[in-house]
Amino acid sequence: MSPPAQAGLIAALREIVGADRCLAREAELVAWECDGLTLHGSRPSAVVLPRDKHEVARVVRACRRFATPFVARGAGTGLSGGAIALDGGVVIECAKLDRILTVDVENRLAVVQPGVVNAALSAAVRPYGLFYAPDPSSQLACTIGGNVAENSGGPHTLKYGTTAHHVLALELVLPDGELLRLGSPTGFAPGVDLVGAVVGSEGTLGVVVEATVRLTPIPEATETLLAIFPDVVSACRAVGAVITSGLVPAAMEIVDRRTIAAVEASVYAAGLPLDAGAVLLVELDGPAEALPGQVERIRALCAAEGARVERARDEAERERFWRARKGAFGAMGRIAPDLYVHDAVVPRAKLPEVLERVGEICDRRGLRLANVFHAGDGNLHPNISFDRRDPDELARVLAAGREILEACVAAGGVISGEHGIGTEKRDYMCLVFAEDDLDAQRRLRAAFDPDGVCNPGKVLPTPRFCAEANPKARGYDRVPL
Amino acid sequence: MSPPAQAGLIAALREIVGADRCLAREAELVAWECDGLTLHGSRPSAVVLPRDKHEVARVVRACRRFATPFVARGAGTGLSGGAIALDGGVVIECAKLDRILTVDVENRLAVVQPGVVNAALSAAVRPYGLFYAPDPSSQLACTIGGNVAENSGGPHTLKYGTTAHHVLALELVLPDGELLRLGSPTGFAPGVDLVGAVVGSEGTLGVVVEATVRLTPIPEATETLLAIFPDVVSACRAVGAVITSGLVPAAMEIVDRRTIAAVEASVYAAGLPLDAGAVLLVELDGPAEALPGQVERIRALCAAEGARVERARDEAERERFWRARKGAFGAMGRIAPDLYVHDAVVPRAKLPEVLERVGEICDRRGLRLANVFHAGDGNLHPNISFDRRDPDELARVLAAGREILEACVAAGGVISGEHGIGTEKRDYMCLVFAEDDLDAQRRLRAAFDPDGVCNPGKVLPTPRFCAEANPKARGYDRVPL
Numbered sequence: 001m002s003p004p005a006q007a008g009l010i011a012a013l014r015e016i017v018g019a020d021r022c023l024a025r026e027a028e029l030v031a032w033e034c035d036g037l038t039l040h041g042s043r044p045s046a047v048v049l050p051r052d053k054h055e056v057a058r059v060v061r062a063c064r065r066f067a068t069p070f071v072a073r074g075a076g077t078g079l080s081g082g083a084i085a086l087d088g089g090v091v092i093e094c095a096k097l098d099r100i101l102t103v104d105v106e107n108r109l110a111v112v113q114p115g116v117v118n119a120a121l122s123a124a125v126r127p128y129g130l131f132y133a134p135d136p137s138s139q140l141a142c143t144i145g146g147n148v149a150e151n152s153g154g155p156h157t158l159k160y161g162t163t164a165h166h167v168l169a170l171e172l173v174l175p176d177g178e179l180l181r182l183g184s185p186t187g188f189a190p191g192v193d194l195v196g197a198v199v200g201s202e203g204t205l206g207v208v209v210e211a212t213v214r215l216t217p218i219p220e221a222t223e224t225l226l227a228i229f230p231d232v233v234s235a236c237r238a239v240g241a242v243i244t245s246g247l248v249p250a251a252m253e254i255v256d257r258r259t260i261a262a263v264e265a266s267v268y269a270a271g272l273p274l275d276a277g278a279v280l281l282v283e284l285d286g287p288a289e290a291l292p293g294q295v296e297r298i299r300a301l302c303a304a305e306g307a308r309v310e311r312a313r314d315e316a317e318r319e320r321f322w323r324a325r326k327g328a329f330g331a332m333g334r335i336a337p338d339l340y341v342h343d344a345v346v347p348r349a350k351l352p353e354v355l356e357r358v359g360e361i362c363d364r365r366g367l368r369l370a371n372v373f374h375a376g377d378g379n380l381h382p383n384i385s386f387d388r389r390d391p392d393e394l395a396r397v398l399a400a401g402r403e404i405l406e407a408c409v410a411a412g413g414v415i416s417g418e419h420g421i422g423t424e425k426r427d428y429m430c431l432v433f434a435e436d437d438l439d440a441q442r443r444l445r446a447a448f449d450p451d452g453v454c455n456p457g458k459v460l461p462t463p464r465f466c467a468e469a470n471p472k473a474r475g476y477d478r479v480p481l
Numbered sequence: 482m483s484p485p486a487q488a489g490l491i492a493a494l495r496e497i498v499g500a501d502r503c504l505a506r507e508a509e510l511v512a513w514e515c516d517g518l519t520l521h522g523s524r525p526s527a528v529v530l531p532r533d534k535h536e537v538a539r540v541v542r543a544c545r546r547f548a549t550p551f552v553a554r555g556a557g558t559g560l561s562g563g564a565i566a567l568d569g570g571v572v573i574e575c576a577k578l579d580r581i582l583t584v585d586v587e588n589r590l591a592v593v594q595p596g597v598v599n600a601a602l603s604a605a606v607r608p609y610g611l612f613y614a615p616d617p618s619s620q621l622a623c624t625i626g627g628n629v630a631e632n633s634g635g636p637h638t639l640k641y642g643t644t645a646h647h648v649l650a651l652e653l654v655l656p657d658g659e660l661l662r663l664g665s666p667t668g669f670a671p672g673v674d675l676v677g678a679v680v681g682s683e684g685t686l687g688v689v690v691e692a693t694v695r696l697t698p699i700p701e702a703t704e705t706l707l708a709i710f711p712d713v714v715s716a717c718r719a720v721g722a723v724i725t726s727g728l729v730p731a732a733m734e735i736v737d738r739r740t741i742a743a744v745e746a747s748v749y750a751a752g753l754p755l756d757a758g759a760v761l762l763v764e765l766d767g768p769a770e771a772l773p774g775q776v777e778r779i780r781a782l783c784a785a786e787g788a789r790v791e792r793a794r795d796e797a798e799r800e801r802f803w804r805a806r807k808g809a810f811g812a813m814g815r816i817a818p819d820l821y822v823h824d825a826v827v828p829r830a831k832l833p834e835v836l837e838r839v840g841e842i843c844d845r846r847g848l849r850l851a852n853v854f855h856a857g858d859g860n861l862h863p864n865i866s867f868d869r870r871d872p873d874e875l876a877r878v879l880a881a882g883r884e885i886l887e888a889c890v891a892a893g894g895v896i897s898g899e900h901g902i903g904t905e906k907r908d909y910m911c912l913v914f915a916e917d918d919l920d921a922q923r924r925l926r927a928a929f930d931p932d933g934v935c936n937p938g939k940v941l942p943t944p945r946f947c948a949e950a951n952p953k954a955r956g957y958d959r960v961p962l
Contacts, residue, residue: 024765123637129727151674164677165646180921182911186859188826190897191910191940192685192922193632196645196677204673217727219601240587246610246698290771331591345669349587378667416671427670431664440661447924459672 009066013048021049032091035076035083040423044085049093053209061177071455072207074146078140080422082202086457094145108215114145114208122324130215133160145208151200153418155251158376164199171210175449183213202420203455205448206328219285224318225296227307231277232256234305236351237376241301251283252376253325261372268327270320281325328372336385340397346413348378355405358382365396379417421459429461488546494529497539502530513572516557516564519715521904530577534690544571552936553688555627558619560822561903563683567938575626589696595626595689611696613786614641627687632681634899638730639857644961645680652691656930666693683938686929700766704776708788712758713737715786717832720856722782732764733857734806740851749808751801773900809853817866821878829859829934838888839863846877860898902940910942
C-alpha cells in the first residue's frame with residue numbers, strides 16, 4: 001500500500017475506534033507479528049480493538065474501501081499461523097469483545113462475545129452446575145472466537161466432541177460489512193447449515209461477533225486413572241481395548257517416555273517412574289454409582305496389556321496426574337529454545353504403527369521427539385524440540401514435519417486434528433485433497449468473500465500449486481460419460 | 482421439455498442404467514409423484530434406479546446435457562416435499578444403492594450406500610454391540626441418504642444428537658457430475674467443513690453416493706418410564722425440571738390427551754388412562770449401576786408435578802409404553818383420511834405457552850388437533866386431522882399451519898426441527914430469515930450448483946418473495962458506515 005493510502009486507512013480506522021484502540025506504530029505491532037506458531041511472521045499495517053459488533057462491521061467496511069485485507073484474532077494461541085495478517089492486512093483484535101451477554105440456565109446455553117476466554121465461561125456458569133465442554137490445552141488464555149475459527153478440541157473431545165458440537169448460533173460480520181445471523185439457539189436451523197461451514201473455517205468466511213453456545217451439566221462424579229505401561233504400543237492397545245469394550249471415557253491421553261523424562265526434570269514433576277515406557281491417563285465422568293464398575297473394567301483392560309494402574313484418591317492427586325499431560329509443553333521448553341507442536345489424526349487402530357514410523361523419521365534426522373496425544377481420538381501431537389538459530393536443524397525439523405504428515409495420510413489419517421491449517425499446512429492440503437476438492441472449498445469461500453479480503457493466504461493453497469506439487473494426490477475416481 | 486428432447490433424455494438414461502431401471506411410462510411414475518407430504522405433487526419425466534455411484538454420476542451428466550433438473554430420493558418418507566421432482570425433473574431413486582460397504586468395529590464406523598435402510602444398519606452392527614444412533618420414527622423404511630439430506634432426528638436426539646453428529650465423511654456427485662469426497666473417517670477434517678454444509682441441505686448441493694457414519698456402543702442398560710400427568714403443562718414443567726437437574730435422558734416424549742384417545746381407540750392401544758391430561762415417556766440408558774438412582778430422581782421430579790410414574794419391568798412393557806408414542810400417527814388415520822404432521826422447535830421453556838397458543842389456533846378454526854412431541858428438544862409436532870376433499874377444511878388447515886409457525890417463531894423458535902423445508906415451508910423461510918440471510922444461503926448453494934439443476938425449487942424462496950411477503954422479517958441490524 002502507498003504511504004498516503006496507508007495514512008488514509010489509519011485515519012479511517014481511528015475515526016471508528018478512537019486513536020487509543022488503533023495501533024499502527026512499529027513498536028506497538030510487534031506482539032501481533034506471529035501467533036503460537038512462532039515460525040511464521042508477518043507485520044500488520046494496523047491493529048484495531050473494537051468494543052462492539054458495529055465497530056467490527058465499520059472496520060471491515062473501511063478495510064474494503066482501502067482494498068486492505070483483515071484478520072480477526074483472539075488470544076493468538078493458535079498453532080498454525082491462522083491469526084497473522086498477511087499482505088499488510090489489518091488485525092481485528094477481539095480482546096475487548098469479552099462480555100458474556102446471556103446465561104440461559106433453563107435452556108442450557110450462553111451468548112458470548114468472541115473475546116470471552118474459554119475457561120472464564122466455564123467459571124461463570126459453574127454456580128449453575130454447568131460448564132462449557134470444549135477444553136483446548138490453552139483454555140486459560142484462548143477465546144471462544146478463536147475456538148470457533150479453529151473448531152478447537154481438547155483432552156475431553158473423546159466424550160464431548162469438538163467446538164462444532166457446542167455452537168448453536170453465530171452472528172458474523174461478512175466480508176462486505178453486513179451482519180448475518182446463522183443457526184438458532186434451539187439447535188435446530190432450517191436451510192443450509194452455515195454454522196457448520198463457519199465453525200473451523202479459520203476466520204476465512206467472516207468475523208464472528210457473537211456466539212450462542214451449548215452449556216453442559218457438570219458430571220456428578222469424576223475418576224482419574226494413571227496407567228503405567230512398559231511401552232507405548234501396549235498403551236495404544238489398551239486404548240483400543242477400552243473403546244472396543246463400549247466404554248466411553250471422558251479422556252484418554254498418552255504421554256510417552258521422552259515426555260515423562262522432560263516433565264520429571266521440570267517444575268511440573270508428577271512423580272512418574274522414569275523407566276515407564278508410556279503413561280495413559282484415563283478420565284471417567286458421569287453418575288457416581290456408575291464409576292466404580294467402570295474403574296474396575298478399565299483397570300482390568302490396562303492390566304491385561306501389562307500396566308500398573310493408579311486411581312486418584314482426591315483432587316490433589318487428580319491434578320498431579322494431569323500435570324504429566326498439561327505440563328508437557330512447558331517442560332519441553334527446558335530441552336531446547338523452540339518446540340514444533342505437530343498435529344495430525346490417524347484411525348485409532350493405526351496408532352502403534354504410525355508412532356513407530358514417526359519415531360523412525362525423527363531418529364533418522366537426529367531430532368529430539370516427544371509424544372503426548374489424545375489417544376482416544378487418534379489425534380497425535382509429535383513434538384520436536386529444536387533451536388531455530390541452527391538453520392540446518394530447522395531444515396531437518398521442517399522436512400520431518402512433512403514426512404510425518406505423509407505417514408499419517410498414508411495410514412488413512414488427516415493433516416490436522418485441532419490446530420488448523422493456517423499458513424503452516426496450507427501447501428500440504430494437497431496431501432489429502434485433489435484439485436477438484438480444493439476447488440469446492442474455494443467456491444464456498446468465494447460465496448462469502450468474492451474479493452478475497454477475509455484472512456487471505458490461509459487454509460487453501462493457490463490453485464495449481466497442488467497439481468504441480470502432487471499431480472496424483474488421492475486417487476479420486478474420474479467418471480467417463 | 483419438447484417431446485423429442487424428452488425422448489432423447491429417456492434414451493440417454495436407458496443407455497446408462499438399462500431399460501428395466503429407467504421408468505418413464507405414466508403408470509410407472511405415479512408412485513414418485515409425491516412423498517410423505519401428500520399435499521404437494523409433481524410428476525417426474527423419468528425415474529432411474531442406479532446401482533453404483535458411477536451410474537449416478539452419468540445420470541447427472543445426462544440430465545445436464547438435456548438441461549433437466551434432478552432430485553435424489555430414498556424411501557420418500559420425508560414430510561416436506563423434498564423428494565419430489567419439480568419442473569419435469571428426473572428422480573434418481575437410490576433404492577438399489579443399498580449395500581453396507583464396510584463395518585469397522587475397532588474404529589466404530591460404517592461406510593454405507595445412501596439406500597441402506599436406517600434400521601437395517603443398526604440390525605447389521607448389533608452383533609458387534611453397536612448401533613446407529615439417529616432414529617427417525619420412519620426408521621424401518623427411511624434410508625441413510627434421506628437422513629443425511631434432512632439431518633434427521635428422532636426420539637433419542639436429546640442424548641445422541643441429530644444425523645449431523647454421526648456423519649464423518651460423504652462422497653457426493655456434484656451437480657456437474659464430478660465425484661467429490663468430503664470429511665474424513667477420523668472425524669477430523671481440515672479446511673472448510675463441507676460435510677456440515679451438505680448434511681441437512683435437502684439434496685440441493687449434490688447427490689450423496691456414500692456415507693461414512695459413526696457407530697455407537699449399545700448402552701449396557703435401558704430404563705423406560707411412563708409418567709401420567711393431569712395436564713400437558715405440568716408434563717412440560719417436569720421436562721424442564723429434569724433438564725435443569727442435570728440429568729440427560731436418552732428420550733423425553735410427550736403424548737397429549739387427544740392423542741391418547743386416538744391411540745387407545747386403535748390397534749396400538751397401550752392401556753393408557755383416558756382421563757390423563759398427558760403422558761411423558763422418559764427413556765434412560767447407560768451403565769446398569771447408574772440407572773436405579775436416575776429412575777428415582779425422575780420419579781420424584783415427575784411426582785412433584787402431580788404425575789403417577791410407571792416403570793417398564795420388561796421388554797414387553799417397554800414396547801407397550803413406546804406404542805403410545807409410535808402408534809400415534811397410525812392411530813390418527815382412524816380419525817380422518819388426512820393428517821398434517823407439523824414440525825417446529827421452540828426453546829424448551831416456552832413449550833407450555835406455545836402449546837396453549839397452538840390449541841387456541843386450531844380450536845378457533847374448528848380443527849382436530851393432537852400433539853405428540855420431542856419435549857426434551859422443544860421439537861413440537863402438532864398433528865391436524867382433516868379431509869382434503871373438503872376445500873374449506875383444507876384452507877383452514879393451511880391457514881392454521883402458517884399461524885402455528887408464526888407463533889413458534891415469535892417464541893424464539895424455528896420453522897422446522899427434523900422434517901425439513903422442502904416445498905412445504907419454502908415460502909415461510911422469510912419468517913426466520915431476512916433477505917440478506919437467504920442470499921448467503923443462495924450463494925453457498927450456487928457455489929455447488931451454479932445452474933440450479935439439483936433439486937431446484939426447494940428450501941429457498943425465490944428472491945424478492947420474502948421482501949414482498951414480509952418486508953420487516955427479523956429485525957436485523959443494518960450497519961451505517
